[in-house]
Amino acid sequence: MSNIVYGGLSLILPGLGQVLAGQIRRGILFFLSLITMVSILYSQAADLGRRAGEGWAAMARAFSRRPGFIGFMILVLIALWLLGAYDAYRCAKEKRKVNTGIFALVLLGFFIQGWQISEIDLVKMVRQAPEALPPLSRVMWPWDAAFxxxxxxxxxxxxxxxxxxxxxxxxxxxxxxxxxxxxxxxxxxxxxxxxxxxxxxxxxxxxxxxxxxxxxxxxxxxxxxxxxxxxxxxxxxxxxxxxxxxxxxxxxxxxxxxxxxxxxxxxxxxxxxxxxxxxxxxxxSEALRLTVGRMVETIFMGMMATMFGIIFSIPISFLAARNIMSGSKVSMFFYYLTRTILNIVRSIEPLIWALIAVVWVGLGPFAGIVALTLHSIAALGKLYSEAIEGIDHGPIEAIQATGASRLQTIMYGVIPQMVSPFISFSIYRWDINVRMSTVIGLVGGGGIGFLLIQYIRLLDYRSAGIAVWFIAVTVAILDYVSAEIRNKLM
Structure with a gap:
């Protein structure tokens, strides 16, 4: 088949020439990228021109409202369509991946669409900067409201x-x-x-x-x-x-x-x-007293969630370690089941767990502890299990040679090697939980985040600034303390 034919096929169906030339993944990726960009552009044009109807009427209305964006995106799509045909021609001719500029143009198109979708307006940001200075100055220096x-x-x-x-x-x-x-x-x-x-x-x-x-x-x-x-x-x-x-x-x-x-x-x-x-x-002041109380609550939320997370994740981590569970098909079933559950729980952010916990146990710090504990179990379980999989098998084989049971092998061959990474991961998780507990309060999970969002809604920027300063100072102190504990124990 002629090289020109490969290029012509990509003019008819973007990516087809690359696929027939042997560059299957390249052709599929180009086709999906182009289709995605066209779909996003059509969706944006329909939104901009929704009052004018559908189809070409909506496109014309959208072009009249955003001529620069719509026009430039159409040019990008035409350039990609033509460049895709040329890329198919080169792929068939040289039998190797060439013309990386085509994907640079794809990234440029997605960047432009992302700029439009996210409504970035640098001119507005600069023009309204003076209006943001008064509340920002109150947040940065709130101590007039502290006493x-x-x-x-x-x-x-x-x-x-x-x-x-x-x-x-x-x-x-x-x-x-x-x-x-x-x-x-x-x-x-x-x-x-x-x-x-x-x-x-x-x-x-x-x-x-x-x-x-x-x-x-x-x-x-x-x-x-x-x-x-x-x-x-x-x-x-x-x-x-x-x-x-x-x-x-x-x-x-x-x-x-x-x-x-x-x-x-x-x-x-x-x-x-x-x-x-x-x-x-x-x-x-009342704002300072409330902030101190909520900050103490936040610290203990992180501590309690870390303690519960460690207690539950240690036994789970052994079920999620392949080298421990590879003895039989039944144990491997529990290995895959545990891994799957940990991945699902860990993929859901603590903020979402906090929303569920608020419905479950009501507003307050207990909901925050539940949310952080669930995420900590999943995160620590994965870290602990991977540390177990990376241990030295020499001591384990020596203990097994003495006729020790599986439990004795874990007690004397695995756990001694796990003390150091377990401590490191646990301290790091405590640091993460304290940081996260300042955020989950935004959805009613207790802690200083709950107080902070109330001050922001009331436009009380000085009181909000006190809370922000306490969060920053507390996180910095805890980071220093955790580093010192890690140096002492490691």
Whole structure:
């Protein structure tokens, strides 16, 4: 058959020419790669152009939205199709693997598709970097939230009515006590119109007296059901400083608050001015106390999971060692069965086991211990069994020559050789379990991970930073301790 015919066959069916030329694996791999790339491109085009229908209409819509990506991928596919035909021609002519550039082009195509699927946007990353700096700085330096002092709060309140009704009477100032007055003390809250545009509420003038002089004062708003928040003016929280006589005056718009359509009548809101003064010595904050407690819990989770993993994996490892179980067909059956179970359990990440354990035993550290123990048994069982398979058979043969039983052979010929690797693997697994226990808490498996995810969801980056620092320091210390133990015992 002519070399040109091999190339023509690959033009008809990619990879066919390589297969007929004797490069079967090369042809199949090229065919599957090309089909995979086409399938992914079609899926992406269908997703981008799903509103335009299917087929060529969707492709045209996708091209209008992502002309660079779709166009370049089509060129790559055409180049691969033609290069595949040339590769088949060369394979038939030279009878050896040539033209490795074809698979470089395949990798380039997959890289481009991966870039699109994973939605990598370097421009967005650079543009939004300044927005990430404030929370990142709180995480990197969270110690302002690690310690706190008792506070003395000096506050004055004014009642403001919204809705229909008779406005409340204004209170009179009392000598030596903070006083707050709103004029008027009634009005309408800010709201949104049918086009979701903001409609400003009533403008009021607030006057305060009897406060500490030259001190920062925060303004708070409390609705009729007790919800508190800090109102904003011009996008900034209302914060002002009193004069030398402890007085101040400012204007504000009644804030926006979602009100149920069925709400009728008059509603009384509270406007409050607060001066917060730290008093007493510094003490650990609640975030620091919770972090320390959860970190201790995390360490013991890793320790308990490692201990249980060692206890159960040692006997299992002998069942998974070929040189121990090769005596009969029955023992080899248990060898393959044990190996298969260990591979299945080990292939499932501890995070998935934690999700199952949470359903099994409920939220908390016990679920984390169960998840880590299951994975530790599978991992240590494999490591122990491979160490057993690599032992020196000289002592075993010498012991067997004395007429020792299988159990005696294991006790005096196998176990003494296993002490050193067993200790090394066990310490390493403890280190892994402590690291993993910080992660499985994210799904309710207890430990500091559970606390960390709560802080992140609440956007409390300083408290989250305390947890991150404790995780990093603890893992570093445990890594040092495990290395020292390994040096002492090995």
């Amino acid at each position: 706190e002092r008792d506070t003395d709060v000096l506050s004055g309140k004014a009642i403001i009515m919204t809705g229909e009704g008779t406005p409340p009477e204004q209170t009179e100032p009392v000598e030596g006590k903070p006083y707050l007055k709103s004029e008027p003390n009634f009005g309408e809250l800010s709201k949104r119109d049918d086009d979701y545009n903001m409609v400003p509420g009533t403008r009021i003038t607030v006057t305060g007296s009897g406060f500490a002089p030259r001190m920062e004062t925060e303004i708070w708003w409390k609705d009729p059901i007790g919800n508190e928040f800090r109102p904003r003016e011009g996008g900034e929280y209302l914060v002002l400083t009193t004069d030398d006589e402890g007085k101040f005056q400012f204007e504000m718009t009644l804030p926006y608050q979602l009100t149920p359509p069925s709400a009728e009548g008059a509603f009384l809101h509270t406007l409050e001015a607060r001066q917060v003064t730290p008093v007493g010595p510094y003490k650990p």
